Amino acid sequence: MPEGLAITLSGEVRRGIHEHVRREAPREAVGLIAGAEPGHITAFEELKNVAGPLAFFADSYSQFKAEKRIKELGLTVFGYYHSHPGGGVELSADDRSFARRTDWVYLVVAAGWHGEPPYRIGGWRRSVDGEFTPVTVA
Numbered sequence: 001m002p003e004g005l006a007i008t009l010s011g012e013v014r015r016g017i018h019e020h021v022r023r024e025a026p027r028e029a030v031g032l033i034a035g036a037e038p039g040h041i042t043a044f045e046e047l048k049n050v051a052g053p054l055a056f057f058a059d060s061y062s063q064f065k066a067e068k069r070i071k072e073l074g075l076t077v078f079g080y081y082h083s084h085p086g087g088g089v090e091l092s093a094d095d096r097s098f099a100r101r102t103d104w105v106y107l108v109v110a111a112g113w114h115g116e117p118p119y120r121i122g123g124w125r126r127s128v129d130g131e132f133t134p135v136t137v138a
């Protein structure tokens, strides 16, 4: 995707991710975002979080299966989302170290401590020199 591109989430994807965040709390929810056109997220796949509280690490097998389903739908993976129950939309130091790909968007979904609303979604993109710039999420 081009640098600095704004992304849009379909209402269905947004509601589905919020529901996942709520269900997974107080643990962090993690998943893939996908679509047919860059910048337009029309699908998501939940991943299994195998990390402890206040962290996420996607189970490799669940990621393999999720990527296969996305490919079978003719869609492309455009990035990850994960949640921060009781937190903000900024990437943590660990988040930054895991976010290696410069062609993906990293979404952070902030929620209440129990995964309840209000939800805020921040988007981030990594540059080749390792800087993170915000992406507009509409």
Ligand SMILES: [Zn+2]
Pocket: 082, 083, 084, 091, 092, 095, 108
């Ligand atoms: Zn995080």
